[in-house]
Amino acid sequence: MVYDIVSFDLDGTLVDTAAEIAEAVNLSLDVHGVARRPTAEITHLIGDGSRQLMLKLLARLYREQPALAETVRVEAVLERFEHLLNATIGSMCAPYAGAHEALSRLRQAGVRLACVTNKELRHARRVLEATRLESLFELVVGGDSLPHKKPHASVLRHVVETLDGDTRRAAHVGDSSTDVDAARNAGVAAWAVPYGYNSGVPIADSQPQRIFPGLMQVADFVLANPHGH
Numbered sequence: 644m645v646y647d648i649v650s651f652d653l654d655g656t657l658v659d660t661a662a663e664i665a666e667a668v669n670l671s672l673d674v675h676g677v678a679r680r681p682t683a684e685i686t687h688l689i690g691d692g693s694r695q696l697m698l699k700l701l702a703r704l705y706r707e708q709p710a711l712a713e714t715v716r717v718e719a720v721l722e723r724f725e726h727l728l729n730a731t732i733g734s735m736c737a738p739y740a741g742a743h744e745a746l747s748r749l750r751q752a753g754v755r756l757a758c759v760t761n762k763e764l765r766h767a768r769r770v771l772e773a774t775r776l777e778s779l780f781e782l783v784v785g786g787d788s789l790p791h792k793k794p795h796a797s798v799l800r801h802v803v804e805t806l807d808g809d810t811r812r813a814a815h816v817g818d819s820s821t822d823v824d825a826a827r828n829a830g831v832a833a834w835a836v837p838y839g840y841n842s843g844v845p846i847a848d849s850q851p852q853r854i855f856p857g858l859m860q861v862a863d864f865v866l867a868n869p870h871g872h
Contacts, residue, residue, distance in 0.1 A: 645868045646832070648808040649749060649861070650799060652817035653760035653767055654689050655839025657742050657858070658774050661686040663735035664693070664728070668700065671724040675715045677704065689840040690819050692761045692786040697724050732766045733773035739838070741859035746779040748862045755806045759815065759825075761786035761793055782806060794821050799829035816861055820849040834861065 654660045665682040672680070680700065688696045701720060705712045750756055757780060760767050764785025771777035782805055786792040789801060803813050814832035815822060818839020823846070826833035835851040836858065847854060855861045 644832075645812055646754065646814050646865050648755045648757070648803060648806050648813040648831075649865060650757040650759045650802050650813070650815045650831075651746075652793075652815075652819070652822050652839075653758055653762055653770060655818035655841075656739075656816060656822070656836055657746075657758070657776060658736050658738050658770055660732075660736045660770060661689065661840065663731045663733070664689060664696070666735065667693075667724060667727040667731045668697065670727045670731075671697070671720055672704075672715075674723065675711075675720070677711070677715065683843075686840050687842045690761060690821050690842075692763060692792070693724070693728055693766065694721060697721055728766065733769040736770050736773055738774045738776060739836075739858060741857050741862075742774070742776060743779070745858040745862040746776065749865060750779050752866055754865060755808065756780050757782040757784065757802045757806065759784045759793065759798060759802060761821070763787050794824035794828055796825075796828035796830075799825055799831055803829070803831065814865075816855075816858075818846060820844070820846075823849040823851045826851075836861075 651657050661682055665685040668685050669679040688699050701717055746756060762785060764787055767783060767785045782802060789798060791797050799815055803810050810830040814834050815826040816834045818836055819841040823833045823835060833851045834853045834855060835846045837846050837854055
């Protein structure tokens, strides 16, 4: 099978961003006297964008400590979180092993590449710039770029259409059930890596078509076939 277009999720697939997101979350709660939450707990909430992450965590806090609902106001926390996230995004992130080399090999072979994330576009660009990955993508789609975000079918179909491709020759690589569902809904190949942020659930449970140990193996698989470029 020939793949002309490969799109990649960002957080948990290309870049480890959990530390900086957790730091912004905990700094946002510190001012209200809320004890710091473990990075692992926050990591499990990554995937639907920063606002949804904080809303989910606040809902959990209110269930655990009902009195907080009277003193910790949602909008105040969200406003502080947005400010702190702007300050921390790109400061503590690191690309996963092989990210730059794998993307470079694919790009040099003529494969068209997109980064598709539910992270807000401005934050995604900051992470890509900080990790020196941005120049390797022809297209970057954030969670606020389109009317819908992953796993809606329109997101990856937009990528294929924008890059003048065919869904039968496109694949999406992610780390979560959201990514697998997005690929499946759009009719592109659903691929996954096993080391990301899938709410602590093994990615195999989402039944992607292929699970690769790492990004270099993704590139190896794609480049095993000629691309006609």
